[in-house]
Amino acid sequence: MNVADITEHLSPPSDPIVMQLILVIFILFLTVVLGKGITLYTQRYLKDKIDQETLNLLLKAIYYGIIIFSITGFIFPILDIDTSGLLVAGGVLGIILGFASQSIVGNLIAGIFLMLERPIKIGDAVNINDNFGMVEDVNILSTIIRTFDGVYMRIPNQTVFTTNITNFVVNKGRRFEYSIGIRYSDDADKAARVIKELIDEQPFALVNPSPSVFVDTLGDSSVNLIVRVWAPATEWFDLRTKLLWLIKARLEANDIQIPFPQRRLWFPSDVKINDIKLSDVLNDGKSTNSPIDSEQTGNATEDITDKGNDRL
């Protein structure tokens, strides 16, 4: 191989198609770099000024807008592509794609509607089709959620759009409820006051809507109070998991006990427990000396010694 051959190999390609391709690749490269640069700069500049979801949409719009502009404005003229012909081609292509990729187009359209309707936002805690988690991203074809146990989940937008969506944080406040039993011998008004004072000490227990504490039912073993508390939707879970044990501790500090399930045995006052023979009860069940009016499952030793039928 002589010098002339080598220079011939090293010289720039003279074929116009190769030149066009190189130019197109170069422009595409520049466009991507420019798009990334502008989105990065915009992200830094607007990070603290607009909410994350709007920012993400804006960044995507800028990035893809730059690419589309570059393709239609620079690359098509270089490749001598007549864009008016694309309309016809696009129509035909659309029909073909519509039949060939129904699910993809379905997901795409669902994605567009999701972005317009916005039932979920990035960062929301949601239940989509019995999948609980935080929304990580809403893409054009799919929605990404991170389940509460940290698993990545991609749900096609068509599924998201056609199924029930529960958004746990879209409303500003959210309520939770406890049922708390106290002894019959305790003062229910005092218990309600103690619980209300404790709720009042919690910053995230909302003043309005106000919390409510009231006697709900007179149960077998306890007087049951219902405690209802509203919290900001974002703080609901933390407060709900924290408050119950605090209520229990505060009630006990005020000599109000949460009783165990129990059953009381009642005997007429003139009958002593020693007079009852177990064999009598078991044999005929009708012993006149065995006026046991209910079964015993709780602390029998204490109950038997009690007189009368007043309840704990």
Added chain:
Amino acid sequence: MALRIDRILINMFDIYHPPFNLEIEDTFITVEIQDDNLIYRRFFREEEKQEDNLIVNSLFKEKELAEILVLNNESDILINPIEPVNIPKTLTSFLLIEFTCPVMIGPGDRKKIYLTFPVEIGVFVKNKEDEYEIIDMFTFSRVKFTLYGSHTQGLICKHWESDVFTKAPETDILREGYIELDIINDSSTTMEIKQTVFNAYGMKIYYGDDRLTMKASLRIINKLLAETDFSTYPTTSRFKRSMELYTSRKLTLSRTKGIMEFGL
């Protein structure tokens, strides 16, 4: 730990040059220089009495609330009031003040009342560009939140209950400041006001030796719509404007005004 207290303070809002120790109520702030760095500590000291053979011994238990390492030992520390919407965490930029008694104002009237507001205290460190960065926040005031408006469209607000005064009230400036509120009734009917909502983005807090104050206005448009805004005071060397965390920027989408569209 034997702690030497430089100052026991009633008004702690000032610039401090490290190292220093402050005691304020039961809260202690210490800033130590260690090599080329500053160590900022804030802790709560609790007295626990123990009886031993009829002798009562006082033991002090320290509960550390914050410890921060500042990688610069030439920084001054600024302690001053900040917008009262940051503690225990930033959930909202709105402060709702509920009146203990409603206020009536006639159509076209303009009246001035005074309300109290909670105080949150910010600790700032000065960086090399002479800008202040916040490193800690705390409060001695009650902290509660509330919902203003509907569940779907409303606002979560920091909640504060205030008496209504016709003269500037005397307040413990570690716990309460006061707002000089100019009420302008632009509607054609008498209005009853039970609450106001302020936006932290517009707040301008001023402090002096014995007062901590803001100047605001409430313009009533109709029964369901009103607007609150803040204005400035002239400052002196003894009456300063505090460092603000919520500053409105030219391109920000946050409003500085509080729009009350769910009633007064």
